[in-house]
Structures are given as structure tokens and as C-alpha cells.
Amino acid sequence: MKAPATQRAQPLKQDWRISFGFWTELDALYHAYPPPSKPRCPALPHDSASEWRKRLIPDDIERFLSNPAAAACLRTVSSNIDDDAATGFTNFIISGGSCTGKSTFAGILRKTLVGLTADLPCRFATLNASGIAEKSLPSKLEDTVKRLDASKAGAPSYLTIEHFESVSPSVQQHFFVPLLAEANSKRVFVILLVRPDANKLAEQIKAQAMKIHLHALSANFVRIKLLLVCQQESKSCTKSSSSNILSVKRTCSR
Structure with missing residues (x-):
């Protein structure tokens, strides 16, 4: 599977479920980029900070974020x-x-x-x-x-x-x-x-x-990248978790 940063975030089409109030835009994102249903357990050294850095920090312009x-x-x-x-x-x-x-x-x-x-x-x-x-x-x-x-x-x-x-x-x-x-x-x-x-x-x-x-990345772009990371690393990410990460990002950007 491609590294998450190499995958291009496709714009979401307006879904009828959003139009009629059945879904929020966040629901649509999780439908388009679903996290694994059976996430794996963390394991060292594969999940150490240094190893994640090697896999996820882009080292060429094709993987650099938007x-x-x-x-x-x-x-x-x-x-x-x-x-x-x-x-x-x-x-x-x-x-x-x-x-x-x-x-x-x-x-x-x-x-x-x-x-x-x-x-x-x-x-x-x-x-x-x-x-x-x-x-x-x-x-x-x-x-x-x-x-x-x-x-x-x-x-x-x-x-x-x-x-x-x-x-x-x-x-x-x-x-x-x-x-x-x-x-x-x-x-x-x-x-x-x-x-x-x-x-x-x-x-x-x-x-x-x-x-x-x-420029700082948009909230939706960050969420999509986060979900792509979850897919690659076989990790789960709840909607509330992604919102917490975004709040940290906004604080950091300020």
C-alpha cells in the first residue's frame, strides 16, 4: 500500500445523506476513508516514534502536504x-x-x-x-x-x-x-x-x-490524511479522537 502522504485526497462529492441531514461532513469522510475494522496492537520497535517518523514524514515533494x-x-x-x-x-x-x-x-x-x-x-x-x-x-x-x-x-x-x-x-x-x-x-x-x-x-x-x-492545512485535509495513516498502519481513530487532534493542531498553529 502507498504511504499515506502519497495518496491524493480526493474531493468528496455532495452526498444526499448530507443534503437531507442524515450525515454530517465528518460522517461522509469516515465513509470515504474507513479506518480498519480490526486495528492491530502496538508493537515495538515498529511503533516507536523514530520508526513512525521514517514512514510518515515526507522526504520528497510528491508526499509533501498540499x-x-x-x-x-x-x-x-x-x-x-x-x-x-x-x-x-x-x-x-x-x-x-x-x-x-x-x-x-x-x-x-x-x-x-x-x-x-x-x-x-x-x-x-x-x-x-x-x-x-x-x-x-x-x-x-x-x-x-x-x-x-x-x-x-x-x-x-x-x-x-x-x-x-x-x-x-x-x-x-x-x-x-x-x-x-x-x-x-x-x-x-x-x-x-x-x-x-x-x-x-x-x-x-x-x-x-x-x-x-x-500555509496551514485545512481541517478536512488533516482529517483525510489522518484516516489514510490509520489505513496504512492498521490503526483505529474515532471521530472524537480526530476532533481532539484537530484542536491540538489549531492551538499549535496559533
Whole structure:
């Protein structure tokens, strides 16, 4: 059976039972995507968090959840690099609220970049800006850019910076903007993860990057994906359970 994220959620046709009040839309979803009647018992290590992560977190754009901007970004990246490998690389800004898949998409982007430079793969490093004191951040960034210097290599390097929204406007403007220019001259590019959007980023940074904004998923889409996971993993999910999961999602998104 296909992994749940590879299955496309088909739009539900209006059912007469909904029209006449016999069903709710939630009833129709459970009819269209019924959970197994005999769910299996949990078993380790198959049901450990790490194993579920391997099976269910998408690692390619076909399995990524309903974000056309993300797919368009990868098509553009592939086209630009195929046209000119010397100048086709760029910086990226991936924005979105909590639980919109920024880290997951960054992983898919990384996999795409590695695939496009198969002979001499890109090198990568990651920093979490929210976990570094503001006074220490400039030196950390400088050291990482120096270590990733790809000016003499065949393929560029990428620095992923998580929670870039925690970097103050002053540090962005007076330190990061000139560092970005220096890094790009050494074929070191950045992937910035920010939430909830890129509005507070310095204009010079936005002007030098491809911007991808990820949107939260609709309640019905989340329910369908949840039911597809239940089908694949032979798990049950009651209607009240799915509603509880959705309430957690809404809290997380806020």
C-alpha cells in the first residue's frame, strides 16, 4: 500500500445523506476513508516514534502536504541549476506558522539540491538562531561560513538557520546583510526558516532570496490524511479522537 502522504485526497462529492441531514461532513469522510475494522496492537520497535517518523514524514515533494508554492519552488530551482550550474544557486526563505512543515520542506529542498549536484554534492550545516545568544551569533555565523567556504569547490554549500525571526533587526541589517554578500561570493548560500512570515526580515535579505511561504492545512485535509495513516498502519481513530487532534493542531498553529 502507498504511504499515506502519497495518496491524493480526493474531493468528496455532495452526498444526499448530507443534503437531507442524515450525515454530517465528518460522517461522509469516515465513509470515504474507513479506518480498519480490526486495528492491530502496538508493537515495538515498529511503533516507536523514530520508526513512525521514517514512514510518515515526507522526504520528497510528491508526499509533501498540499502546498503548491513548495512544489513550484523545487521546479524553479531544478530549472535554474540545469540551465546554469554556475549561477543557478540562490538563498531561500521558508516561512510559515507553527506546524506548517518548514523543517520538513527544508529537508526536501536539501535532498533536491544534493540530487542536482550528484558529482560533487553540496555541503550543509545548521544553526538554531533562537538557541544562540545575540552577542555570540555573529561569531558563530562567521565561523560557519568560513568552514563552508566553497569558492574552490565544485558545488556550493548551504547554511540552514532555524528560527531566524529571533535575530534582531539591528543584527540583520548591520551584520547579516554584509555577511550574506560575503558568503554568496564564496558560494555559501543560506536557507532561512522564519515564522510566521518574512515581514520582519531586512529588505536586502529578502531581495537576495527565493521566498516560499507555507500555509496551514485545512481541517478536512488533516482529517483525510489522518484516516489514510490509520489505513496504512492498521490503526483505529474515532471521530472524537480526530476532533481532539484537530484542536491540538489549531492551538499549535496559533
